[in-house]
Amino acid sequence: MNIEVRHLTKTFGSYEAVSNVSFSINRGKLIGLLGPSGGGKSTLLRMLAGLETPDSGDIFINGQRVNDVAPQNRGIGFVFQNYALFKHMTVFDNIAFGLTIGRSDKAQIKSRVNELLDLTGLRGFEKRYPHQLSGGQRQRVAFARALAPRPELLLLDEPFAAIDAKVRKELRTWLKQLISTIGITSIFVTHDQDEAVEVADEMLIVQQGRLEQQGSPIDIYTNPQTAFVAGFIGHSTLVEQPALLRGFNLVQVPEGSRAIVRPEFVEVGYEREIAFPSAAETGNVRHVFFRGAHLELEVQVGGNRLLAHRSLDQEPLQPGDEVSVLIHRLYVVSEHSAVMVENPLKIDPLPVHI
Known part of the structure; x- marks a missing residue:
């Protein structure tokens, strides 16, 4: 039918x-x-x-x-x-x-x-x-x-x-x-x-x-095609001023736009663990939640609290730990659109010659 x-x-x-x-x-x-x-x-x-x-x-x-x-x-x-x-x-x-x-x-x-x-x-x-x-x-x-x-x-x-x-x-x-x-x-x-x-x-x-x-x-x-869908599907954080996030100040963000950041877009760890440390900024772990297959972290980055996932195989993090936070990408959203933007500071490392 x-x-x-x-x-x-x-x-x-x-x-x-x-x-x-x-x-x-x-x-x-x-x-x-x-x-x-x-x-x-x-x-x-x-x-x-x-x-x-x-x-x-x-x-x-x-x-x-x-x-x-x-x-x-x-x-x-x-x-x-x-x-x-x-x-x-x-x-x-x-x-x-x-x-x-x-x-x-x-x-x-x-x-x-x-x-x-x-x-x-x-x-x-x-x-x-x-x-x-x-x-x-x-x-x-x-x-x-x-x-x-x-x-x-x-x-x-x-x-x-x-x-x-x-x-x-x-x-x-x-x-x-x-x-x-x-x-x-x-x-x-x-x-x-x-x-x-x-x-x-x-x-x-x-x-x-x-x-x-x-x-x-x-x-x-x-x-997602709209701001509502980007924020409703998945477990996301709304960022009011995405241009203040490291790397995204280099992106042309329309005036008045906000951003949706999903946990899988965020990498949190010690500086030595971050693939692109120059693209990361300093954050502070506020809460750690056990989710069975992984940990969910709530991290304070400037005026924003972001969610991130961390493997149980990695070194544990505790509330109060200072960490590096790399936002790989986010959705820049307005009333009727949602556009994914990659962090432009993520540069492939130079090849190693043996």
Whole structure:
């Protein structure tokens, strides 16, 4: 199923939840709809599902304009973040619900439910009630119920929000494999960027009702097109006056521009460890955080506090240590653009002749 959205707008009173949003999605893609709370994600999803009516703009599904098509006739499955399971029904009956009200015959219902029990790993749980299941199992029932009528589009509104971190990570992997297996076009809303990066084939980044950028997780991370995307994706630091950073005073920075500096752009250590010491400046370690595979450092450089990563194999640094700080690159950002700039003081060392 191909999806096309053209100039979609939705307001609630004086609040514009979605503002002139356009995008297209190819068949079989798993799309992460990502942004901060109140950014318009759920409103977009509900308009696609037919649960909200746009004030203007059009929604096309497989080339057909569906603005006036009832939700039940759009060929869409919807998974809610709170599962929305029927407490008085067994797992089997919950999964079968959409088929039952669609008046499928009993043999077809039994066959389809058994197929989904196997597909979702719920075989053996079909006679249990929702209160007898874990959060992850209840969410799998919700997925199976949404898939039962064979929808062409699957919509998921923060499907893992009510599940603890360990199970959430397991379900993310399971969902990606499931969608790949059945090949259904899917859109899931999340505010968790790690979740979107791990699961999605493509991401739609929205904020304040506007679409900021669409692309693969790698493309969005490495080539952000706006200041918001550069600062929202990854763990970044905003620098108000990038021209004061060593090396970047030699770069033509537009007046009023700020910069986004990511931890992987920053090298921190003793002077002997820095590849280009002439391009580094002096900093002071303020905090050291253990992140499992690496240490995260908070370093004071002039009037800025930057984040950096340091390997566990390197000599430990402690709060209060004076260090050399080399900023390899940064994003110079303005309201509508983000441009990566390399530190011009990084000069390749002279070759050694033996």
